[in-house]
Amino acid sequence: MASVDLLVKGLRVGIQGKEILRGIDLSLRRGEIHALLGPNGSGKSTLAYVLMGHPAYEVVAGEIRLFGEDIRGLDPDERARRGLFLAFQYPAEVPGVALSNFLRTALSAIREQPLPPLQFYKTLHQRLESLGMDPGFADRAVNEGFSGGEKKRSEILQMSLLQPKIAILDEIDSGLDIDALRVVANEVRRMADEGVGILVITHYQRILEYLKPDLAHVMIQGRIVRSGGPDLVRELEAAGYDAFRTEAVEAVA
Amino acid sequence: MSGSQVEGFQIGEYRYGFHEPERYVYKAPRGLTRETVLHISEMKGEPAWMRDLRLRAFDLFLRKPMPTWGADLSKVDFAAIHYYVRPTERPGRSWEDLPEEIRRTFDRLGIPEAEKKFLAGIGAQYESEMVYHSLRENLRRQGVVFLDMDSGLREFPELVREYFGTVVPPGDNKFAALNTAVWSGGSFIYVPKGVSVEVPLQAYFRINARAMGQFERTLIIADEGSFVHYIEGCTAPIYSEDSLHAAVVEIIVKRGARVRYTTIQNWSTNVYNLVTKRAVAEEEATMEWVDGNIGSKVTMKYPAVILKGRGAKAEILSVALAGRGQHIDAGAKVIHLAPDTASHVVSKSISHSGGRSTYRGLVRVVRGAVGVKNAVRCDALILDEDSRSDTYPHIDVEEPDAQLGHEATVSRIGDEQLFYLRSRGLRESEAVALLVRGFIEPVVRELPMEYAVELNRLIELQMEGSVG
Ligand SMILES: Nc1ncnc2c1ncn2[C@@H]1O[C@H](COP(=O)(O)OP(=O)(O)OP(=O)(O)O)[C@@H](O)[C@H]1O
Numbered sequence A: 001m002a003s004v005d006l007l008v009k010g011l012r013v014g015i016q017g018k019e020i021l022r023g024i025d026l027s028l029r030r031g032e033i034h035a036l037l038g039p040n041g042s043g044k045s046t047l048a049y050v051l052m053g054h055p056a057y058e059v060v061a062g063e064i065r066l067f068g069e070d071i072r073g074l075d076p077d078e079r080a081r082r083g084l085f086l087a088f089q090y091p092a093e094v095p096g097v098a099l100s101n102f103l104r105t106a107l108s109a110i111r112e113q114p115l116p117p118l119q120f121y122k123t124l125h126q127r128l129e130s131l132g133m134d135p136g137f138a139d140r141a142v143n144e145g146f147s148g149g150e151k152k153r154s155e156i157l158q159m160s161l162l163q164p165k166i167a168i169l170d171e172i173d174s175g176l177d178i179d180a181l182r183v184v185a186n187e188v189r190r191m192a193d194e195g196v197g198i199l200v201i202t203h204y205q206r207i208l209e210y211l212k213p214d215l216a217h218v219m220i221q222g223r224i225v226r227s228g229g230p231d232l233v234r235e236l237e238a239a240g241y242d243a244f245r246t247e248a249v250e251a252v253a
Numbered sequence B: 001m002s003g004s005q006v007e008g009f010q011i012g013e014y015r016y017g018f019h020e021p022e023r024y025v026y027k028a029p030r031g032l033t034r035e036t037v038l039h040i041s042e043m044k045g046e047p048a049w050m051r052d053l054r055l056r057a058f059d060l061f062l063r064k065p066m067p068t069w070g071a072d073l074s075k076v077d078f079a080a081i082h083y084y085v086r087p088t089e090r091p092g093r094s095w096e097d098l099p100e101e102i103r104r105t106f107d108r109l110g111i112p113e114a115e116k117k118f119l120a121g122i123g124a125q126y127e128s129e130m131v132y133h134s135l136r137e138n139l140r141r142q143g144v145v146f147l148d149m150d151s152g153l154r155e156f157p158e159l160v161r162e163y164f165g166t167v168v169p170p171g172d173n174k175f176a177a178l179n180t181a182v183w184s185g186g187s188f189i190y191v192p193k194g195v196s197v198e199v200p201l202q203a204y205f206r207i208n209a210r211a212m213g214q215f216e217r218t219l220i221i222a223d224e225g226s227f228v229h230y231i232e233g234c235t236a237p238i239y240s241e242d243s244l245h246a247a248v249v250e251i252i253v254k255r256g257a258r259v260r261y262t263t264i265q266n267w268s269t270n271v272y273n274l275v276t277k278r279a280v281a282e283e284e285a286t287m288e289w290v291d292g293n294i295g296s297k298v299t300m301k302y303p304a305v306i307l308k309g310r311g312a313k314a315e316i317l318s319v320a321l322a323g324r325g326q327h328i329d330a331g332a333k334v335i336h337l338a339p340d341t342a343s344h345v346v347s348k349s350i351s352h353s354g355g356r357s358t359y360r361g362l363v364r365v366v367r368g369a370v371g372v373k374n375a376v377r378c379d380a381l382i383l384d385e386d387s388r389s390d391t392y393p394h395i396d397v398e399e400p401d402a403q404l405g406h407e408a409t410v411s412r413i414g415d416e417q418l419f420y421l422r423s424r425g426l427r428e429s430e431a432v433a434l435l436v437r438g439f440i441e442p443v444v445r446e447l448p449m450e451y452a453v454e455l456n457r458l459i460e461l462q463m464e465g466s467v468g
């Protein structure tokens, strides 16, 4: 069996004394796409944050290994430099900082060497074009006044430029129109084909039809209650979470 | 090398704290007496009216109380300061003319290089005197005057006598009185009617000696319909003893003219920077102050515009960065004396590592000044629990139809913003630096590119090691 690139084992996470993730196991390899589904408030974003190293969450038990290394003690930027990326469900605004400038700073930080401006702008414009975005978009302040869909595209643009090895995409499809969804999904598929391991968090089947994930997981109340292939997604779409909720209760009992 | 501890403390990195040996033509002993004032005037060979003005100002200085508001000035020791230091016999015609240590200093500060690359003229002051001055030939031919103030007084005595002390009278405040008594150096600029100086003029002020007092005096007269952008920068060595910088700047913006005055203040943290800057804008004239305060131990400075003619405009943009041991008490004053005048104030302050910043503003609209518009925006960013920021906006309006707007915010760096940036590979200090850069961007974008880059770099250097 090929080595697991992102390994989560028995992960329990709390915030302000409240336990949110109650024993998560996950094995993701580069080139794979996994889908994570689950009702609102089940803990999907919490998992994404914890994997990226959000300081507010407390890892109570369990392991997180990236390429074999225990990363629990690493700062978010150290994780980013090791090839981890998170596309945010709600990306923060950075007033006064142009997206292009931000991207160049980020890219230099991740590569730990400054990038020649000309080369950078060339790549940036190629990416903007292939994502069907206006060249002037990168001159705007990061996420400030972006529409819901623009924020999502900007996250994908960032992933595309930063070239991570493992990417977690938290509701990258919400708020996208049909055309944008296709463009974004194609970009995610392309990156997976190039060897990026992807965990895509979503509420909708549509993006999964494009992505054809290798595996889907259903999270209920901080636990992954079922993992499976395309059938699982279809079952979910047809029956909703109720059946899985019962499973969750049974699992506790 | 960060957090260098060369005499006195300094957080982050201050790259200008070096000093050169003192080989001066004349150095006044510590302390100020009537004799020192007379001696300065004599050495300069001034007309009697200027000598008398100095003496009158000296009396005013003695009589005026220390300001009891603003920053803490109780440690200012007037008796410890050297009030006049003459570095060379006369100004150099070229950089090569200057004594080696002075030339070396300005080289290290990148001044001759900037002169070549993007300036129309430059004045370099070392201690009490301008040691080098230049102006592009095409501007000289158009009648533009850019001299050190002493030469200005010699070559244009009528013009100087007509305006000197009219915008900032000797008795305006204790430090304006002190400056008027012992002033030396500074710039004298005259831009003739309709002439537009498209490329900036710059002055650079360098203190080298210990316990130095620098009192340059600047007078700018922009004749009708003209334009000039003047930029000043400054630095000093780090000593355990304090130095004093008390400048006076007077600007007359005539009908339809526009003056932009940009400051990048980067004194070392043993300098008291107590400066009076004021402009008078006549009909349809525009005055713009762009003020960046990064350095000094204490700064008290409130660039002012008196909108005297109908339709005159003022713009006062400032950035202040207060770190450990610093109190930057800055602001803006606008006096609307005439109808249809407009003013716009933007102040951005950052307090970190226990530093303190204060915005102190005044907007006055007198009776008869109808149709006035004013907007003030001041934003404070506080980076840690030990740091502090205060806002004292003062509004005094006698015309009810004035349209005034005041917006103030105090913020801290958000955890979610910081996490977002860090998830993109930025270290905490880099993330904070980027957020700070974004915070001051509305002011920095007004600077010429070279200075915008420089200001951002200075801020980053000062904040290095203050977070994380
Ligand atoms: N900082 C926090 N403080 C308190 N509670 C929190 C915090 N962050 C998350 N929670 C709680 O943890 C639970 C899981 O939240 P999370 O955002 O991970 O859900 P989600 O599965 O991503 O939901 P959605 O599908 O709505 O995005 C919720 O009950 C939420 O209120």
Ligand SMILES: [Mg+2]
Binding pocket: A044, A045, A046, A089, A170
């Ligand atoms: Mg979520």
